[in-house]
Amino acid sequence: MIEIDVRGLACPIPVIRTKKALDEMQEGEILTIVDNPASKENVMRLARAYGCQIKVEPAGEDFRLTITRRRT
Amino acid sequence: MKKANWPVWLSGTVLLTGASLGVLAAFLVRWGNPGNMGICVACFLRDIAGGLGFHRAAGVQYIRPEIMGIILGAFVAAFLAKEFRPTGGSSTLLRFILGMFSMTGALVFLGCPVRMALRLSGGDLNAILGVGGFASGIYLGVIFLRRGFTLGRSGSAGKSNGIILPTIMLGLFLLLIARPAFIFFSEKGPGSQYAPVLLSFIAGLLIGGLAQRSRFCLVGGIRDFILIGNPYLFFGLMALIASGTLTNLFLGQFHLGFSDQPVAHQAHLWNFLGMMLVGVCGVLLGGCPLRQLILAGEGNVDSTFVVLGMLAGAALAHNFDLASSPRGPTTYGQIAVIALLLFALLIGIKEKVA
Numbered sequence: 001m002i003e004i005d006v007r008g009l010a011c012p013i014p015v016i017r018t019k020k021a022l023d024e025m026q027e028g029e030i031l032t033i034v035d036n037p038a039s040k041e042n043v044m045r046l047a048r049a050y051g052c053q054i055k056v057e058p059a060g061e062d063f064r065l066t067i068t069r070r071r072t
Numbered sequence: 073m074k075k076a077n078w079p080v081w082l083s084g085t086v087l088l089t090g091a092s093l094g095v096l097a098a099f100l101v102r103w104g105n106p107g108n109m110g111i112c113v114a115c116f117l118r119d120i121a122g123g124l125g126f127h128r129a130a131g132v133q134y135i136r137p138e139i140m141g142i143i144l145g146a147f148v149a150a151f152l153a154k155e156f157r158p159t160g161g162s163s164t165l166l167r168f169i170l171g172m173f174s175m176t177g178a179l180v181f182l183g184c185p186v187r188m189a190l191r192l193s194g195g196d197l198n199a200i201l202g203v204g205g206f207a208s209g210i211y212l213g214v215i216f217l218r219r220g221f222t223l224g225r226s227g228s229a230g231k232s233n234g235i236i237l238p239t240i241m242l243g244l245f246l247l248l249i250a251r252p253a254f255i256f257f258s259e260k261g262p263g264s265q266y267a268p269v270l271l272s273f274i275a276g277l278l279i280g281g282l283a284q285r286s287r288f289c290l291v292g293g294i295r296d297f298i299l300i301g302n303p304y305l306f307f308g309l310m311a312l313i314a315s316g317t318l319t320n321l322f323l324g325q326f327h328l329g330f331s332d333q334p335v336a337h338q339a340h341l342w343n344f345l346g347m348m349l350v351g352v353c354g355v356l357l358g359g360c361p362l363r364q365l366i367l368a369g370e371g372n373v374d375s376t377f378v379v380l381g382m383l384a385g386a387a388l389a390h391n392f393d394l395a396s397s398p399r400g401p402t403t404y405g406q407i408a409v410i411a412l413l414l415f416a417l418l419i420g421i422k423e424k425v426a
Binding site for chain 2: 007008009010011012013015016019035036037038041045046048049050051061
């Protein structure tokens, strides 16, 4: 599992870093940690656009997004 | 690689925000605001700077209640959605400076990105040059983002940090109602043209609330489209232009052409370069001037400093004769735009904090 901690980073960096990881993998899991709802929505939208499964867990003021990419 | 397929049906609230903004802005003009200036974050902050006496350009002094409404609307919406959260500490000084840069560019063009779209929907073809410049500036910003540009991480800030700007907005509203002698009100010019206070304030509240919920952003609209093909925020810009045009046609406020446009000039190069500066600064700051107001309302101290930087930039732009007038840009304004563009590019190249 690749972990991407983008807490405190402004729009659109959470999306850029998650996209980079998605583009570099065929299949696997990415954990993106964000600290605001706008970034959460943006990363979720990205994952959906890639046809990935996504699981969101609130963790205090942060959100932990687990993205699963399967080989197509 | 599988092609990204964006779930566009999610864009409901952003479409609603853009459409409401276009309609409300056209009606604000009908109710008394200057032509094609129903809403303009740059012009209105500039008017507030004038009202407070930070600059003495007699024609552009008024405490614009739309700004107070937008910030307070975002504050209330964020609070109700449990999204109000004071944060800060990411290159605060650089953000203040970039806010000043952005304001200078906007005042050379004569409008923030929102007014750029509104000018277009009023038939002002000069705004096309603005759109071209804005998109080019964003494109440059995207290059920096791809190279790893960031202004660094922010962290949690004490609760009181987040309520300072909303409190200042309430204070400004009281000053507008009480009209004490030390506040300046234009007797002529754009500053003397305004819609009834309550209508302006309520329109601002609606726009602020909607924009907070939808994350509406005009820089984001073009940036996300270029960067990753995400059209979500881009629809907001389209909705704004479409609804603004239709409402202006309906109200008889649509006048197609380059000449005789309200609060606009025809120096194409400077319209282009002014908005280019706004575009590149917008990407570096993570959002357009309207988005900065919204984030500031949510408790973001870094965005609050962008807003304060825009206020300071507006004062300087008029004190140093950088702002354009309907006669065209000034020589100082032209020098400033070129110099600040170079500085902004340097910041874009240099800043890569982890």
